[in-house]
Amino acid sequence: MSRLRRTPRQSRQPRRxxxxxxxxxxxxxxxxxxxxxxxxxRELLAGPRRYTDLHADLPGVSTDMLAGRLKDMEGTELVTRRRLPPPVSAYVYELTPRGRELLPVLRALAEWGAPVLDEPRPTDAVRAHWFAIPLLRALEGVVTGVMQVTLDEGVFHVRVGGDGAVSYADGPAEAPDAHLRTDTATCRALSSGELTLAEAVAAGRAWLDETVRTG
Structure with missing residues (x-):
């Protein structure tokens, strides 16, 4: 009986x-x-994130899936991975300029999806900064500068430039030009165009302070 010669097993990268x-x-x-x-x-548009932070804010994704997607995104030059300097000494992922060009895509998706964003389902996870992209629609042309937004679920801030450039980040801003406090239902109404910011403030559904700054 002849023996088949076994060749060393080589790992093969699956074809995309x-x-x-x-x-x-x-x-x-x-x-x-x-x-x-x-x-x-969406997560990395808010700034560089560690793997553990990404995993925490993407409920439902497995560790293997997240690692695989990040590797794919590095391969397509959407994402880079770099090490933070000491004493942190941790790796973070961040978008390349090509990756940041996807903000208008996500804005269009959020605008298209806003009308079907009804009340949260019992199984839905919620993060405050997930409202940042759809909220940009209500702030453009109304606000210029940095606005810190506080919801029951947390805090994020958005930056609207006079040239129309927009960005957002999770957490409080260092020196916001304005503070906005509201709830997710009002954020949803602002995002879908049901309410303007002025209407939300007049109705008592949002509280806007344009004088308070934090150090």
Whole structure:
């Protein structure tokens, strides 16, 4: 009986799935169409994050899935990984300029999805900074500068430049130009266009202080 000679087992990288269509939309989906990819972008648009922080703010993703997606995103040059200087000595992931260009995509998705964002389901996780992107719609043309937003679920801040540039980050701002306190239901109404910021303040559903600053 002849013996088959066994060759050393080599690890093979799975081929990324492709639509194999010569179409810009299809090519884009080849890169960002996988489950969790755009939600990872949503988190990293708020600034560099450690792996553990990403995992904490992406409820439902497995550690293997998150690690795989981040590796894919590094390969497509959406994300970079760098080490923070001592004494922190931890690695963080952050978006490349190419990755940050996805903000308008996420804004369009949030605007499209806002009308179907009803009351939270019992199984829904909620994070305050998830409201930052849809809230930008209500703030543009109304606010210029840094606004700190406080919800029952937490605090985030958004920056609206005079040139139309926008960004956001989790947590309080160092020196906000304004403070806004409201609730998730009002945030949802502002995001969908049901309410303007002025209407929310007049109705007592939002409280705006443009004089308080924190050091």
């Amino acid at each position: 799935r492709s639509y194999d269509q010569y179409c810009a939309s299809a090519r884009a989906l080849d890169i960002v169409g996988d489950r969790w990819t755009l939600l990872i972008v």
